[in-house]
Amino acid sequence: MTDPAIDVKHLCKSFHGRRVVDDVSLTVGRGEIYGFLGPNGSGKTTSIRLMCGLLTPDKGSGTCLGFDILQESASIKRRVGYMTQRFSFWEDLTIRENLEFVARLYEMDRRRETVDLAIENLGLQGRANQLAGSLSGGWKQRLALAACMLHKPELLLLDEPTAGVDPTARRDYWEELHKLAAQGISVLVSTHYMDEAERCHKLAYIAYGKLLATGTAQEIVASQKLFTLAVRGDGLAALAARLEAMPEVAQTVMFGTALHVSGTDESALQGAVNGTSSGYEVTPVETGLEDVFIYMMNHSRDNFGARP
Amino acid sequence: MRLAFSFTRWWGVVMKEFLQLRRDRLTFGMIVGIPVIQLVLFGYAINSDPKHLPTALVLGEQTGFTRSIETALHNSEYFSLVTAADEQEARTLLAQGKVQFVVSVPQDFTRRLLRGEHPAMLLEADATDPTATGGALAALQGIVASAASRECRGALAFLRGKPDPFQFIVHRLYNPEGLTHYNIVPGLMGVILTMTTVMMTGLAMTRERERGTMENLLASPVSPLEIMTGKIVPYIFIGHVQVAIILLLSFLLFDVPFLGNPLALYVAALLFIAANLTVGVTLSSFAKNQLQALQMTLFYFLPNIMLSGFMFPFAGMPKWAQAIGNILPLTYFNRAVRGILLKGYSWTDLWPHLFPLLIFCLVVMSISARFFKKTLD
Ligand SMILES: Nc1ncnc2c1ncn2[C@@H]1O[C@H](COP(=O)(O)OP(=O)(O)O)[C@@H](O)[C@H]1O
Ligand SMILES: [Mg+2]
Numbered sequence: 158m159t160d161p162a163i164d165v166k167h168l169c170k171s172f173h174g175r176r177v178v179d180d181v182s183l184t185v186g187r188g189e190i191y192g193f194l195g196p197n198g199s200g201k202t203t204s205i206r207l208m209c210g211l212l213t214p215d216k217g218s219g220t221c222l223g224f225d226i227l228q229e230s231a232s233i234k235r236r237v238g239y240m241t242q243r244f245s246f247w248e249d250l251t252i253r254e255n256l257e258f259v260a261r262l263y264e265m266d267r268r269r270e271t272v273d274l275a276i277e278n279l280g281l282q283g284r285a286n287q288l289a290g291s292l293s294g295g296w297k298q299r300l301a302l303a304a305c306m307l308h309k310p311e312l313l314l315l316d317e318p319t320a321g322v323d324p325t326a327r328r329d330y331w332e333e334l335h336k337l338a339a340q341g342i343s344v345l346v347s348t349h350y351m352d353e354a355e356r357c358h359k360l361a362y363i364a365y366g367k368l369l370a371t372g373t374a375q376e377i378v379a380s381q382k383l384f385t386l387a388v389r390g391d392g393l394a395a396l397a398a399r400l401e402a403m404p405e406v407a408q409t410v411m412f413g414t415a416l417h418v419s420g421t422d423e424s425a426l427q428g429a430v431n432g433t434s435s436g437y438e439v440t441p442v443e444t445g446l447e448d449v450f451i452y453m454m455n456h457s458r459d460n461f462g463a464r465p
Numbered sequence: 466m467r468l469a470f471s472f473t474r475w476w477g478v479v480m481k482e483f484l485q486l487r488r489d490r491l492t493f494g495m496i497v498g499i500p501v502i503q504l505v506l507f508g509y510a511i512n513s514d515p516k517h518l519p520t521a522l523v524l525g526e527q528t529g530f531t532r533s534i535e536t537a538l539h540n541s542e543y544f545s546l547v548t549a550a551d552e553q554e555a556r557t558l559l560a561q562g563k564v565q566f567v568v569s570v571p572q573d574f575t576r577r578l579l580r581g582e583h584p585a586m587l588l589e590a591d592a593t594d595p596t597a598t599g600g601a602l603a604a605l606q607g608i609v610a611s612a613a614s615r616e617c618r619g620a621l622a623f624l625r626g627k628p629d630p631f632q633f634i635v636h637r638l639y640n641p642e643g644l645t646h647y648n649i650v651p652g653l654m655g656v657i658l659t660m661t662t663v664m665m666t667g668l669a670m671t672r673e674r675e676r677g678t679m680e681n682l683l684a685s686p687v688s689p690l691e692i693m694t695g696k697i698v699p700y701i702f703i704g705h706v707q708v709a710i711i712l713l714l715s716f717l718l719f720d721v722p723f724l725g726n727p728l729a730l731y732v733a734a735l736l737f738i739a740a741n742l743t744v745g746v747t748l749s750s751f752a753k754n755q756l757q758a759l760q761m762t763l764f765y766f767l768p769n770i771m772l773s774g775f776m777f778p779f780a781g782m783p784k785w786a787q788a789i790g791n792i793l794p795l796t797y798f799n800r801a802v803r804g805i806l807l808k809g810y811s812w813t814d815l816w817p818h819l820f821p822l823l824i825f826c827l828v829v830m831s832i833s834a835r836f837f838k839k840t841l842d
Contacts, residue, residue, distance in 0.1 A: 211680065231686060237684075245676075247481065247485065254481070258477050264471055
């Protein structure tokens with residue numbers, strides 16, 4: 158099959174008269190890890206629910222694995238693994254019982270072996286009879302991923318799978334995802350972490366329900382045409398306040414000991430920064446994803462953030 | 466092509482529900498605790514063999530006969546006699562609740578008895594709480610009658626064996642309708658089942674929504690029908706466990722007879738439990754969380770106990786109340802259970818009370834299938 162894993166166009170969804178997802182179009186290719194980024198409440202979860210048939214769009218259409226999201230959600234559900242933002246397995250069932258239940262829901266053959274294998278892959282053999290509710294956050298996420306993967310879906314929809322997971326566990330998690338992608342499984346994953354965004358093949362950035370940019374990390378960075386200078390020295394906070402007030406400066410962001418100052422006009426930016434920052438060390442740096450995301454978010458707030 | 470209804474998925478839901486129930490100690494306690502507590506509290510409050518009930522004896526004459534009645538009442542332990550000077554005072558005592566019964570023997574009673582005129586003796590009972598006084602009332606009549614017959618010897622021996630040498634006139638004051646525990650204990654079966662089954666299914670469904678696990682279910686291929694029926698099954702089982710507990714207790718503690726067919730009771734209970742469960746599932750489609758589900762259960766529960774003929778005699782209710790009562794499953798189940806236990810109903814007797822339950826199930830089930838949210842919208 159050559160259909161894209163996800164291909165949706167002009168999706169809209171309102172809750173109580175408020176547009177939560179506004180004209181979102183998105184294409185995720187097969188075997189791609191597609192990162193879905195955006196601040197809290199920007200509509201990521203809602204978009205994902207629209208794609209797997211858990212919510213009906215007010216407007217828009219599309220396919221998921223070649224099936225129509227409006228008409229064929231039953232077929233989609235059988236082939237998609239959806240991991241909810243909040244842990245949504247049964248805390249009063251054991252790890253094994255949870256997996257066995259999921260295996261039944263998907264009418265799998267040879268359930269016992271599949272579940273045994275999943276538990277082994279998780280490295281939870283000794284704890285299979287422990288209640289899921291007693292697992293730590295990281296383990297819960299791994300159990301949830303294992304449960305989503307149990308029926309060998311062609312597409313994974315992961316909603317902030319690593320929120321509240323420690324860095325080592327996150328790294329393991331991403332290695333797992335890349336292995337799956339290498340097997341041809343497509344992944345749409347929402348996240349807040351920049352390091353995770355960099356690990357995605359492609360990205361989409363959403364704010365206030367609107368898709369602001371899509372493409373590879375490089376494409377997204379390039380699309381905003383931002384230039385950035387790193388300023389080092391003492392009293393950066395005061396300097397930042399002064400710089401922010403200047404029209405040539407689009408934004409300032411602290412990164413550890415350096416202040417990233419960005420603007421759209423390279424020479425004007427350089428002039429402005431050099432004029433105010435005597436005694437500081439100023440070096441041009443490559444604009445990063447984070448600079449761009451912050452820029453896009455501030456920008457979109459100015460454009461549509463004022464709406465009720 | 467896969468079937469719309471998958472037994473594998475459905476059985477998965479059933480087993481999951483059983484597993485969760487097994488770990489839910491509180492619910493488990495409720496399943497056993499509610500029938501026991503309700504039956505014992507209700508049953509004993511109603512059935513407790515009343516002893517030393519204050520009784521005023523108003524004697525219009527002093528003869529060997531009246532003295533014999535007085536002694537018999539004394540000896541019975543059921544009554545503690547209060548002296549009342551006259552009818553007037555006895556009435557006041559009754560109105561104030563200081564005595565429960567007034568026994569009046571009119572003047573010339575003995576003489577008229579001897580003449581074979583069938584004189585009347587008046588029994589007045591405070592029947593505000595008819596269930597508490599009903600038993601004693603019957604006992605009182607028995608005691609007086611046997612005392613009288615013992616007195617009928619010697620010159621009066623000719624009266625013995627003849628039917629009714631005298632008659633009782635019984636006035637139940639304040640509540641002419643009498644209910645007995647035979648009536649109440651079978652009625653409790655329906656009340657207990659209504660309360661527990663509606664509540665438990667309502668909670669089981671909303672719990673899924675409240676904990677976010679519903680999203681997981683909806684994202685899987687499982688269908689609404691599989692979820693709803695699968696979740697109901699364990700509670701049908703539980704309902705029958707409760708029926709067994711209630712039957713056992715009502716037999717052991719209250720000697721309620723079982724004249725009818727156990728299979729008939731089983732079928733009636735099955736239908737009734739199913740009716741309640743569909744209500745629980747339907748309520749839960751409207752409830753946002755477990756608290757709301759509980760509130761809705763209570764809302765459903767109240768008209769059921771008030772208007773089903775459990776609390777008040779159905780025939781005595783106003784027309785509008787009967788109209789409401791007529792659409793409640795408890796109304797029919799109460800009649801069915803009383804019929805089976807106390808009157809030994811046959812299937813033909815039973816059918817008029819069963820088919821409304823069946824209709825109720827089907828109607829409510831289709832409503833709930835209609836309102837079951839397949840999405841999170
Ligand atoms: N079922 C719902 N009813 C009403 N409002 C909702 C519902 N789901 C989400 N929202 C609102 O939609 C907005 C977007 O939410 P969400 O999609 O969860 O964002 P994200 O996942 O990006 O944090 C939020 O403001 C949220 O309050
Ligand atoms: Mg979210």
